[in-house]
Amino acid sequence: MEHDADVIIIGAGHNSLTAALYLQKAGLSVLIIEQAKIAGGAAKTAEILEPGFKHDLFASNIGLFMGSRIYNDFKEEFHQNGFDIVVGDQPFSSVFPDGKCVRVYTDGEKTLREFERHSHHDANAWSEMISYFQKVAPHLFPILQLPMPSLKPFVHLWKMYRQCGSQELLELIRVLLMSPRQFLDERFETDEVKALLSPWAFHLGLSPDCAGGATFSFLESAVDHLNGLALSKGGVGNMINAMVRAIETRGGQFVLGQAVSEIVVKKGTACGVKTADGVTYNAKKAVMANVTPKQFIKLVSEKELPENFVVKSKNYRFGPGTLMIHFTLEHALEWEAAEDLADSAYVHIAPYMSDIAATYSQVVEGYLPASPLLVVAQQSRLDSARAPEGKHVLWVQVRAFPHRPRGDALGEIKIGNWNEMKEPILNRIIDKIGQFAPNIREIVRKAVVWTPQDLEDENPNIVGGDMVGGSHHLDQNFFFRPFSGWSRYKTPVKQLYLTGASTWPGGGLNATSGHLAAMQLLREN
Ligand SMILES: Cc1cc2nc3c(=O)[nH]c(=O)nc-3n(C[C@H](O)[C@H](O)[C@H](O)COP(=O)(O)OP(=O)(O)OC[C@H]3O[C@@H](n4cnc5c(N)ncnc54)[C@H](O)[C@@H]3O)c2cc1C
Incomplete structure (x- = not known):
């Protein structure tokens, strides 16, 4: 060598x-x-x-x-x-108490019908948001791939100004500065639709009230709807x-x-x-x-x-930590709200935007969150190469978790070393998923919990x-x-x-x- x-x-x-x-x-x-x-x-x-x-x-x-x-x-x-x-036609969904859910499909008509079930106003607002995305994306996406600072982003903004005028340009800058809550409250009326879009900002650690977070809820929701959520086969x-x-x-x-x-x-x-x-x-x-x-x-x-x-x-x-749980399953999850939720690449469970906001403040204060956002990914439903026939893998990202816990927001889990806390944390997460897909309790074959510390031990960049x-x-x-x-x-x-x-x-x-x-x-x- x-x-x-x-x-x-x-x-x-x-x-x-x-x-x-x-x-x-x-x-x-x-x-x-x-x-x-x-x-x-x-x-x-x-x-x-x-x-x-x-x-x-x-x-x-x-x-x-x-x-x-x-x-x-x-x-x-x-x-x-x-x-x-592999790209599925059901990129993401959210589930709620009382058997409610909102599903996003790559099929525009089907997605609109889904929004109409919740609110005519929100169906219109979704269509408007997607049209707005189609207008601004050609100006915005190139900027996200350019060096900062440099003249090139300004050249793109100048082109947008020439094509769309100063009002559109200023509106885009305003969207880039907004929090997810401000962006969503301005457009949508139902808590369910707001809860459907807000998790994407939290993937980047931005709570519903963080300035600048709206961009990620907006862009990721629109891109996944239009292109589908892509996985690497196998x-x-x-x-x-x-x-x-x-x-x-x-x-x-x-x-x-x-x-x-x-x-x-x-x-x-x-x-x-x-x-x-x-x-x-x-x-x-x-x-x-x-x-x-x-x-x-x-x-x-x-x-x-x-x-x-x-x-x-x-x-x-550094932002709030993440905890990962990997499962092997005997069967797919059976979601109470709708059978085809099993084909949604990601199911978000917070359930509401208020859960994410509370989680963020609990986590930055060092508490195990009472109701963290669960990102439940069902890769093997889309990609059969990932599990033996009829069996499944399940990937659950728990957003967010404290770096070093000093208490439990629910006062139930005794704070000790991470290894001692893994089992009660696993039970809490299974219980939360079980409220929406009760069969999880019977179908888990094996599970492993990786705490924020485990993630950092594996990769020192995951501080x-x-x-x-x-x-x-x-x-x-x-x-x-x-x-x-x-x-x-x-x-x-x-x-x-x-x-x-x-x-x-x-x-x-x-x-x-x-x-x-x-x-x-x-x-x-
Ligand atoms: C649990 C989790 C889920 C995620 N989900 C998604 C997702 O679904 N989609 C998405 O787009 N992004 C996701 N991300 C984020 C994404 O994975 C990272 O932002 C991305 O991988 C960063 O890539 P990178 O090349 O910058 O660094 P990394 O992937 O972190 O690679 C850095 C490498 O440097 C090595 N290294 C560090 N220090 C040293 C050293 N001193 N000597 C030698 N090697 C060293 C590390 O071991 C590591 O292999 C996720 C991240 C995590 C942790």
């Missing part, structure tokens, strides 16, 4: 793999060093409970990846390397494997199971890394680190960094269980990500770059920071 490469990349998350492919395309050699035994970061698939049951261990919805630059540029090769997509790991093969075909190398413990800096320039087992790898041109600012300042000697960069890194905020690499509040997003002055992937050390979910445009399988960081590196080399 060569110990030299033009660029050494720390971490094998999908952003690193994206950066590697663009660097290779430009003729540079890459070496990727990953502390885990397999590549993928927070996008991995494995049979963790029983043979033949494939679980997406963390991320599962690949909608953002499908809209990414890397997919557009490399799709044929990825598909030749075994990546395939598991998200197949998407990662396709990227890994593309990198290896071009001569890229991987060192797996080795954590980088130090970035070697000489005369203010990054020239390699050291791993925990004491091996040094030399970078001829640059080092790129897919780590959070918290970890970055541990890898680089503080004397190489200006004091204000260190202070900003220390002040970088305190924050699944999206740091808070996405407005003051830490756009050109403030990871913090002001450093949103363009550079660091104070020459030839040392940052990528990953802690950099713009943040968390999710959008592959954008990997692309933009590679472009920045190539501009300077």
